[in-house]
Amino acid sequence: MVRRLPSQPPVLPGFSHLHILGSGGFADVFLYEQNMPRRQVAVKVMLSEVVNDQVRQMFQAEANLMAQLSAHPSILTVYQASVSADGRPYLVMELCSSSLSERYRRERVPVPEVLRVAVKIGSAVETAHRQGVLHRDIKPSNILMTAYGHPVLSDFGIAATLSESQHQDSVGMSIPWSAPEVLMDETPGTVATEVWSLAATVYSLLAGRSPFEIVGGANSSTDLMSRINKGKPQPIDRPDVPASLERVLRRAMSRKPEDRPASVLELVHELQQVESELGVPQTAIEVAMDDWALATVADLEDRTRVRGASAPVAAAGRRRRRRPAAAAGAYSSVGTVLRDEVPGPRSTGTRPAQQTRGMQVLAWSLVASAVLVIGLGAMATWVLIRAGSDEIPVVADIRAERQSGAVEFSWADPGLAEGDSYQVDVAGGTSSVQQGSRYVVDAAPDERVCITVTVNREGRTGRTSGEKCADASG
Numbered sequence: 001m002v003r004r005l006p007s008q009p010p011v012l013p014g015f016s017h018l019h020i021l022g023s024g025g026f027a028d029v030f031l032y033e034q035n036m037p038r039r040q041v042a043v044k045v046m047l048s049e050v051v052n053d054q055v056r057q058m059f060q061a062e063a064n065l066m067a068q069l070s071a072h073p074s075i076l077t078v079y080q081a082s083v084s085a086d087g088r089p090y091l092v093m094e095l096c097s098s099s100l101s102e103r104y105r106r107e108r109v110p111v112p113e114v115l116r117v118a119v120k121i122g123s124a125v126e127t128a129h130r131q132g133v134l135h136r137d138i139k140p141s142n143i144l145m146t147a148y149g150h151p152v153l154s155d156f157g158i159a160a161t162l163s164e165s166q167h168q169d170s171v172g173m174s175i176p177w178s179a180p181e182v183l184m185d186e187t188p189g190t191v192a193t194e195v196w197s198l199a200a201t202v203y204s205l206l207a208g209r210s211p212f213e214i215v216g217g218a219n220s221s222t223d224l225m226s227r228i229n230k231g232k233p234q235p236i237d238r239p240d241v242p243a244s245l246e247r248v249l250r251r252a253m254s255r256k257p258e259d260r261p262a263s264v265l266e267l268v269h270e271l272q273q274v275e276s277e278l279g280v281p282q283t284a285i286e287v288a289m290d291d292w293a294l295a296t297v298a299d300l301e302d303r304t305r306v307r308g309a310s311a312p313v314a315a316a317g318r319r320r321r322r323r324p325a326a327a328a329g330a331y332s333s334v335g336t337v338l339r340d341e342v343p344g345p346r347s348t349g350t351r352p353a354q355q356t357r358g359m360q361v362l363a364w365s366l367v368a369s370a371v372l373v374i375g376l377g378a379m380a381t382w383v384l385i386r387a388g389s390d391e392i393p394v395v396a397d398i399r400a401e402r403q404s405g406a407v408e409f410s411w412a413d414p415g416l417a418e419g420d421s422y423q424v425d426v427a428g429g430t431s432s433v434q435q436g437s438r439y440v441v442d443a444a445p446d447e448r449v450c451i452t453v454t455v456n457r458e459g460r461t462g463r464t465s466g467e468k469c470a471d472a473s474g
Contacts, residue, residue: 006030007047010084015043015092018461019425021433022098026050031095034079040460041079044091051088059089065133065156066091073286074124076144076154096144096152097433097456099421104140104205111206111240112280115271117143117151118202119283122268124153125198126287129191129264136189138197139177140204149419175221176210177201180229180255192257195267199252200233202271206245207236211253231255245274392462395422395453400470403440407449407470410438416455423454423461427469443472 006028009017015032021042022029032043046059063081070077080092100117103109121143128135135142135156142155179196181187203211211233213219233253236246248270254260261267265287272282393414401408409424416422424432424439427450432439441449450469455462 007045007088009043010045010086010088010090012043012084012090015041026055032092034092040095042093042095044093045084046089048086048088056089059091062156063089063091066093069124069128069131069133069156072124072127072288073150074120074152075127076152093154094146094152096146096154097421098141098144099433099435100143100145100151100205101141102434104208106208108208108238109205111238111242111245112275112278114202114205115245115275115278115280116283117205118198118271119268119275119285120151121153121201122198122264122271123286125194126264126268126285129194130288134189134191134194136194137174137177138194138201139174140201143201147419175224175228176213177204178228179257180231181257183225183228190257191263192260195252195260195264196257198264198267199249203233203236203249203253206238206241207234211249229255242274242277244277245271248274392455392457392460393420394463395455395465398451398453398465398468400468402470402473404473405445406440406442407472408438408440409451409453409468409470411453411465413437414455417457419457421456423456425452425454425464427451427467445472447472 004023006020006023009020009028009030009032011017012032014035016035018031018033018040020028021031027044027046030043030045032041033039034041046055060081063078066076066078067081069075076096077094078091079094081090083089100109121138125135125138133156135153137155138153142153144152144154146152175183177197177200179193182189182193187193200211209215210224212224212227214234217223231254233250248267252260252267261270265285268285272285275282393416395411395414398409398411401410421433421435422437424434426441433456439451439453441451443449448469448471450467452467453465
């Protein structure tokens with residue numbers, strides 16, 4: 001298989017290039033180290049040969065959308081966007097792992113974990129809808145994991161505002177996770193198509209395949225589109241997946257949009273009910289609320305949990321009157337906002353000024369003490385994490401086995417901890433992040449192939465292994 005070589009990484013002021021992370025049709029993603037503050041980041045760089053006015057507009061739209069939304073805890077954080085000296089636009093983003101999209105194909109992801117991811121990502125999609133934005137490419141590979149195991153939604157490259165989407169032509173989308181009305185060119189995207197795509201994504205994480213994919217059968221684009229248009233997904237062959245969860249997903253993937261949940265939030269509520277049925281704690285919904293500044297933490301947490309039948313939810317496609325910008329980034333997972341008054345029932349009487357001042361002093365004293373305790377606790381936790389993770393194992397003794405048209409590399413486990421991964425770099429080629437200790441490189445007969453392997457732990461990389469080279473057999 002012929003692979004495109006990655007482009008030359010641009011020279012970016014304040015950043016040091018480390019290596020390639022991955023390549024796509026329009027951009028390469030590189031690992032850089034930011035000099036100040038010092039941290040590793042992923043930098044998405046557009047290919048010079050595809051950069052034109054339309055691509056620049058798409059890239060700028062992606063940067064603006066992700067900057068607008070990335071305060072959400074389940075949306076990939078964008079640190080910076082600019083244009084390199086050689087004219088290529090780039091995004092500087094939080095460094096995350098694609099481990100989930102690789103994992104669900106090779107092993108069963110526990111049902112409670114899938115539901116947790118679904119509620120978190122659903123919260124992100126619902127928040128985007130409330131800002132008037134459609135993602136339009138929800139699928140497993142666009143769900144990344146932070147160093148702390150939190151799922152985040154990435155790649156708003158073909159997103160569009162709700163108003164714009166009604167006047168645009170269809171765009172390239174991922175067939176297995178696209179609603180039938182999108183595949184049939186009936187619409188470029190709506191809230192209902194996002195409900196369908198999210199349900200198809202959750203289905204995939206449970207089944208290890210897309211909903212209309214037949215193991216061992218014909219799964220061409222034409223085959224998939226035909227099955228999707230019929231609207232009958234294959235059953236999930238797992239005894240631990242409750243029938244109620246399959247019913248929720250089938251309804252969300254109904255052929256007719258009007259038969260689906262009216263919003264992503266409504267679908268998320270149904271997934272929370274399945275969590276309760278399984279006896280696991282409900283995952284809190286993280287959606288900005290208009291009256292967040294007037295609520296306490298207990299109020300916000302209480303509103304994100306389903307108790308019995310939920311009230312009808314308005315369609316997320318309707319634009320809501322926005323609050324001032326200062327209120328745009330608050331979610332149910334963050335703490336209360338400090339105000340001049342202590343939250344509580346208002347009295348109809350008037351307190352003496354001295355008593356009021358005394359209560360304010362007491363309140364602020366308590367707040368200051370709480371902040372100090374939290375700060376010290378966070379510092380202690382950080383020190384413990386650093387102390388326990390300084391020794392990142394190093395891969396040694398990589399073996400190479402020559403195969404016809406390929407070379408298979410393997411190595412012994414150097415002592416990986418839970419959450420660690422291998423980063424495999426092919427000289428002059430691609431880069432891959434994986435859990436397994438084997439890696440196959442396609443090559444022409446007698447072509448020399450070289451790799452290095454590095455262990456990644458919590459977003460940090462250890463020392464790189466020695467380079468191992470081998471020639472593919474004829």
